[in-house]
């Protein structure tokens with residue numbers, strides 16, 4: 001699986017070309033979580049892209065166009081307007097940023113922009129052609145720039161006009177500093193890492209993470225499985241999971257993974273005890289039991305204390321740790337203990353720690369340990385596909401060294 005990463009690492013970055021007096025278009029991922037009043041809940045994705053924008057300004061770029069999507073709008077819908085985040089971009093950059101309502105509006109705005117001026121284009125998903133990688137839209141984006149920079153790691157698994165098609169129509173196509181950092185940090189964990197290497201995997205979307213488990217068996221020494229993911233595995237080995245969230249049709253795949261892991265000498269650890277409840281929203285009963293004795297009608301929502309101890313020991317014995325997927329329903333205080341405890345243990349180690357997955361990053365932030373991890377990816381789906389060993393489309397179209 002590491003061949004793909006090595007290939008992606010060979011991508012040229014803005015540092016390998018001259019951006020001086022060039023019109024630069026940067027595909028960023030400003031798809032940040034907003035609340036009902038359009039306040040930004042987490043601006044990490046914007047913050048992480050600032051160095052790339054500053055680099056272009058500092059190296060005398062003529063103009064900088066920022067292109068992003070926000071959410072999954074069906075056509076033009078002001079709920080998903082990037083205007084909601086314009087002020088934050090300006091504040092983090094410390095300068096004025098123009099706003100272009102449409103591609104058609106861009107030329108006149110660019111004409112008035114001072115040297116090194118920055119303009120943010122409205123949500124690129126308002127254009128039908130974006131998601132189907134339309135040629136005309138790709139060409140129109142390409143026409144606007146001399147240098148195309150992709151810094152949208154979070155969207156790098158999408159083969160869209162602004163992440164993929166556009167590259168064909170730009171003279172230079174290179175990675176931004178964030179895209180580069182993401183691939184370098186994942187590479188450190190997967191190509192020639194300090195051993196033992198541990199994968200912690202959890203969360204709810206078992207189906208979307210089984211491929212990861214089977215492909216990563218060649219790159220890790222140990223795997224801790226928690227969250228709803230472990231429910232399916234425990235069910236597969238014959239435990240009665242009662243009302244827990246499971247994906248029974250994946251039981252066979254789960255058993256196959258356990259068998260292959262054994263054959264390859266990879267140790268997989270499953271919860272030995274669990275926290276279960278009768279009702280997620282209004283719990284009137286919460287029980288800690290062995291994983292084999294889940295009370296009738298209850299659902300598993302967190303790791304039990306013995307499992308936390310066991311998993312902590314494994315974490316302390318590893319040198320490289322990749323974590324994707326929370327260990328329980330961490331959004332609810334009562335069921336966050338397993339996830340938060342492991343976050344604290346991980347923070348206290350000297351291991352190289354890489355966090356992937358939107359909810360996992362959020363959980364670690366809530367546990368107050370975000371700054372104590374070696375690296376937190378800005379990608380959810382993208383980091384998952386990278387860990388699965390895929391070459392991400394956005395990297396495919398960039399120049400190589």
Ligand code: ADP
Pocket residue numbers: 202203204205226227228229231245300301302324325326327328329330331356357358359360361380
């Ligand atoms: P990530 O975004 O980090 O990839 P996922 O989206 O796969 O993670 O999973 C996160 C979700 O999994 C959270 O909303 C969490 O509440 C849920 N979850 C974790 N454990 C369980 C469980 N035992 N039962 C139901 N949901 C769970």
Ligand code: 3PG
Pocket residue numbers: 029031071072154155158379380381382
């Ligand atoms: C993300 O939030 O994972 C990225 O911004 C990609 O968004 P998408 O899943 O809507 O393509």
Ligand code: MG
Pocket residue numbers: 357358359380
């Ligand atoms: Mg998620």
